[in-house]
Amino acid sequence: MMRRSFCVLAMSAALASAGYDALAVSGSWLIDGYKAVLSPLQGRRMCNFWPTCSRFTREAIQSQGLLPGVVIGADRLLRCNPWAWNLLDQHYRGISQDRLNDPVGNHIAWDPPGEPAGLTVLALQPEDAVADRPAPGRSAASLPFADHLYANQDFARAATEYLRVYLTPSTLPRTRDYATLMAGESFLRSGEFGRARLAFAQADRGQTAGLALYGNARAWFAEAGYENARSALDKIKNGELATRRTALQGWSYLKEYRFRRAADVFAEDDALARLADMDPGKLSARSRALSTVMSAVIPGSGQAYSGRVGDGIYSFLTVAATGLAFYWFAANHEKDSSYVKTSLFGVLTALFHAGNVYGANIAARDYNSLQRRRYLERAEDILRTISLEPDYSSVSGSRTAPATPTTGVQD
Amino acid sequence: MTLFLLLAASAAAQTELADRLYAAGEYASAATEYQRVLFSETADEPALVRLKLGLSLGAADETDRAVDALRRAGEEEPGVGFEAGMAVAGLLANDRRLERARLELLDLLIFTTDSARRGEIDAALAWIDLQDLAVRAAAAGYTRAGLDDVAAGVEKLNSLPRRSPTAAMLMSSIVPGSGEIYAGRTLTGLLSLLVTGSAAAGTYWAAKSDDWVTAAIVFSVLFLRFYNGSRINATDFAEEFNRRQLQRGIAELSDTRSLEPDWFRSICLKTGLSCPAALGPSLRNPGKSVLPVRTPVPHE
Numbered sequence: 082m083m084r085r086s087f088c089v090l091a092m093s094a095a096l097a098s099a100g101y102d103a104l105a106v107s108g109s110w111l112i113d114g115y116k117a118v119l120s121p122l123q124g125r126r127m128c129n130f131w132p133t134c135s136r137f138t139r140e141a142i143q144s145q146g147l148l149p150g151v152v153i154g155a156d157r158l159l160r161c162n163p164w165a166w167n168l169l170d171q172h173y174r175g176i177s178q179d180r181l182n183d184p185v186g187n188h189i190a191w192d193p194p195g196e197p198a199g200l201t202v203l204a205l206q207p208e209d210a211v212a213d214r215p216a217p218g219r220s221a222a223s224l225p226f227a228d229h230l231y232a233n234q235d236f237a238r239a240a241t242e243y244l245r246v247y248l249t250p251s252t253l254p255r256t257r258d259y260a261t262l263m264a265g266e267s268f269l270r271s272g273e274f275g276r277a278r279l280a281f282a283q284a285d286r287g288q289t290a291g292l293a294l295y296g297n298a299r300a301w302f303a304e305a306g307y308e309n310a311r312s313a314l315d316k317i318k319n320g321e322l323a324t325r326r327t328a329l330q331g332w333s334y335l336k337e338y339r340f341r342r343a344a345d346v347f348a349e350d351d352a353l354a355r356l357a358d359m360d361p362g363k364l365s366a367r368s369r370a371l372s373t374v375m376s377a378v379i380p381g382s383g384q385a386y387s388g389r390v391g392d393g394i395y396s397f398l399t400v401a402a403t404g405l406a407f408y409w410f411a412a413n414h415e416k417d418s419s420y421v422k423t424s425l426f427g428v429l430t431a432l433f434h435a436g437n438v439y440g441a442n443i444a445a446r447d448y449n450s451l452q453r454r455r456y457l458e459r460a461e462d463i464l465r466t467i468s469l470e471p472d473y474s475s476v477s478g479s480r481t482a483p484a485t486p487t488t489g490v491q492d
Numbered sequence: 493m494t495l496f497l498l499l500a501a502s503a504a505a506q507t508e509l510a511d512r513l514y515a516a517g518e519y520a521s522a523a524t525e526y527q528r529v530l531f532s533e534t535a536d537e538p539a540l541v542r543l544k545l546g547l548s549l550g551a552a553d554e555t556d557r558a559v560d561a562l563r564r565a566g567e568e569e570p571g572v573g574f575e576a577g578m579a580v581a582g583l584l585a586n587d588r589r590l591e592r593a594r595l596e597l598l599d600l601l602i603f604t605t606d607s608a609r610r611g612e613i614d615a616a617l618a619w620i621d622l623q624d625l626a627v628r629a630a631a632a633g634y635t636r637a638g639l640d641d642v643a644a645g646v647e648k649l650n651s652l653p654r655r656s657p658t659a660a661m662l663m664s665s666i667v668p669g670s671g672e673i674y675a676g677r678t679l680t681g682l683l684s685l686l687v688t689g690s691a692a693a694g695t696y697w698a699a700k701s702d703d704w705v706t707a708a709i710v711f712s713v714l715f716l717r718f719y720n721g722s723r724i725n726a727t728d729f730a731e732e733f734n735r736r737q738l739q740r741g742i743a744e745l746s747d748t749r750s751l752e753p754d755w756f757r758s759i760c761l762k763t764g765l766s767c768p769a770a771l772g773p774s775l776r777n778p779g780k781s782v783l784p785v786r787t788p789v790p791h792e
Contacts, residue, residue: 122684123717124724226531235557238524409705422706 105147112139129165130173131180134158140185153188155436156443159399164391172389172447190442201336201461202303203329204269205470207234224260231267240267240276247283258289259476265296266471274300291321292471298329307333324352325469331356335460338453340364343460355463364452367445376441380434383441387448396437403430503534507541514544514765519552539569543576544763547756550583551768558583574600574609575759581616582755594620611637616753622646625738642749649741657730664726668719671726675733684722691715 112135120127120135128134138154145153165173165181175182187194227242243264247257261284268277281296294317301310310333314326327350334343340361347357367387376383380400385393407426414423510525526545535541542565549558559580566576577600584593594617601613618633627649634643655675664671669685672678691714698707745751760767 118683119687121680122687122725123721125728127721226528229531230527235527238527241524406705406709 101147105142105150108142108147108151109139112142129161129181130157130183131176131178132184133180134161137183137185141188144185145189151432152435152439153185155432156188156440157183157436159396159433159436159440160392162391162395164395167391168389171451172444188443190439190446193446201332202269202272203299203469205231205263205266205473207232207270209470224256227260227263231263231270234270236267236270240264240271240273240280243267244280255476258284258287259473262289262292262296262471262473262476265293265300269296269300269303274304289476291317292473292476295322295325295329295471302329302333302336305336307336324350324467325471328353328356328464328467328469332461332464335457338457340453340456352467356460359456359460359463361456364456366452367448369442369445372445373438373442377438380437383438384444387441387444388451389444392440392444396433396440400430400433400437403433406430503529503532503536506532507535507544510544510548511765514548514551517768519548519768520554522548523552523554523557539565539572540763542568543572543579543759544765546576546579547759547763547765547767550579555583555587570603572762574604574606575762578612578616578753578755579759582753585620585753585755590620590623611639612753615639616755618642618646619751619753622742622751625735625742627738642745642751645745645748649738649745652737652741654737655730655733657727660726660730661723664722668722672722672729675726675729677725677729680725680729684718684725688715688718688722691718 116135130137132140134154134157137157138150141153141157142150144150160183169176169181173181173183186192224243224246227239227246230236230239230242243260246252246260247264252260261280265277265280265284268274268280277300278297281293281300284290284293285297286293294313298310298313301307301313311330314330317326327346331343331346331353334340334346340359344357344359344361347353372383372387374383375386376396379397381393381395381397383393384390384396403426407423407430410423410426414420506525506529510522510529513519513522513525523545526541526548529535529541530538530545542561546558546562546565549555549561562576562580562583566573577596581593581596581600584590584596597613597617597620601610601617604610604613614633614637618630618637621627621630621633627646631643631646634640634646660671660675662671663674664684667685668688669681669683672681672684674681691710695707695711695715698704698710742751756767
């Protein structure tokens with residue numbers, strides 16, 4: 082008896098799972114069919130987003146399974162409304178195929194999207210490079226030529242020229258140190274951060290040790306290796322590069338959204354008081370749970386609470402309209418074929434409502450990350466007014482007249 | 493390497509080294525060496541070296557830097573302005589920045605008095621017009637350039653069959669799908685007729701049996717959507733039909749005679765350097781039309 086009921090149970094479970102899979106496959110087919118036949122008949126520009134709603138739902142079903150996929154797709158349909166473009170640069174970042182970029186990965190509630198790593202490269206400004214007017218008869222394979230290339234923003238070539246100076250045996254040690262550091266700056270500017278670190282490592286001794294470590298830290302920082310950047314900064318002797326060092330340290334915490342720690346670091350230096358005064362406690366936040374519950378009770382209210390009034394109104398109208406149709410057909414049951422309509426609109430209402438509840442949760446999450454991003458942007462605006470680029474005047478001699486290199490290829 | 497550096501002792505030898513690097517196809521390195529020569533300010537003809545620098549940068553795919561170098565060459569020595577200007581326009585055109593290429597050519601036209609050179613510029617401008625499918629402007633340009641046979645061929649493109657987008661839209665407003673069929677998209681037109689017709693029939697039947705809720709839903713959600721879609725598609729397809737006609741006509745014209753300007757002929761003659769394949773549009777895309785290809789609009 083036990084065995085038989087177990088068999089029946091197992092078989093029905095297998096059947097259910099097979100049916101579920103079949104549903105998922107046929108759902109994908111349905112979407113494919115819609116994309117091939119019906120969608121082109123609606124004219125261009127039906128959807129605000131890329132990937133388009135049908136593509137998006139298909140991808141969601143494929144990556145998350147049928148039921149979660151369909152709910153995520155329903156949320157997308159509710160967000161694809163006339164007000165969607167108002168949220169560009171807030172909830173939707175970037176444009177692809179002339180539409181709002183909105184990949185499935187940004188809408189998985191249990192798998193938060195990675196924050197985009199903002200590449201921030203700090204390197205010597207080209208206009209600060211020691212480039213004076215070329216004089217007739219100057220040796221061509223020389224430091225001034227490298228500086229000239231750097232000033233002209235030809236960083237890849239400048240790096241090669243600085244290395245040439247560095248490798249020339251008769252170069253004076255002081256000039257060599259400067260050339261090494263500038264090779265690092267050139268690699269930083271041309272986006273070759275690993276090579277920049279190698280170049281800076283060559284200067285990590287004597288007088289230039291602090292500047293070399295600072296370069297190393299900036300190379301890690303540019304690659305979002307904030308932990309490594311901080312450990313390089315920690316090795317700089319106390320008192321050296323005071324404000325630059327503290328600012329970069331704080332900035333690396335900001336990039337990791339550790340705002341309180343960053344504020345503590347900024348407080349160490351009086352020059353960074355404005356950054357220390359930014360109170361991370363004032364960051365406004367929305368509760369994901371509350372937003373979800375609100376939308377479960379009144380469709381769209383969670384979206385409105387999370388700063389998306391347009392989505393909220395559209396969600397409310399859609400759920401209300403499908404719900405009313407469902408109610409109407411259920412109440413006028415006795416008429417012919419109403420069963421089909423009742424169940425169709427019942428399913429539609431349930432799906433849109435589920436999508437609306439799910440979307441309210443994501444909306445609160447995105448609201449919070451938007452607030453964090455804005456806080457970071459405000460802090461970075463202040464940081465950019467502080468000169469964090471290195472100052473090599475102590476290494477290269479005077480700023481306007483660089484140490485005359487003595488290279489082996491002089492004529 | 494040391495040998496090379498020793499060789500580079502004088503400006504002439506350095507230029508020689510750069511020329512050899514260029515001839516060997518090492519365009520990026522050649523560009524470095526030309527810059528070295530210019531930086532030392534020992535070259536006899538700096539403008540010529542700058543032209544070579546521009547050419548090598550262009551061949552190394554550093555278009556913006558190449559454009560800067562060539563412009564500067566033209567500013568420093570107006571004698572090479574034509575060579576530099578045509579090369580700049582060519583680099584920009586190869587980079588599909590046709591509007592900037594056009595501006596460059598118009599600028600060049602102001603300062604050019606030689607009639608043969610003016611003709612060359614006019615022909616290049618007409619070619620850009622042709623890329624924009626501006627047939628009348630292109631024909632006028634070829635006439636100015638003295639290429640009457642080409643102008644006549646381009647003029648003929650105007651008599652190709654056309655479809656009026658407005659007429660197509662009106663047709664689809666009356667009978668959904670008919671405008672699409674008129675614009676040459678029979679299958680889509682028939683499908684549109686079927687789907688929109690079904691939605692209309694559904695609305696009618698529901699209304700007839702006093703099921704007004706169903707009628708309203710079918711009408712607003714299905715009928716309006718496909719009816720409007722048909723009108724939009726009819727307009728789009730007619731425009732696409734006209735564009736295709738012109739593109740095909742231009743392709744046929746290009747088969748009988750190469751219309752693409754030889755942007756780099758004069759600079760290569762002047763500098764004595766060979767023009768690498770990467771610089772010539774016809775060599776870069778052998779047998780391929782450089783006409784703008786409209787990317788299909790993805791559907792929902």
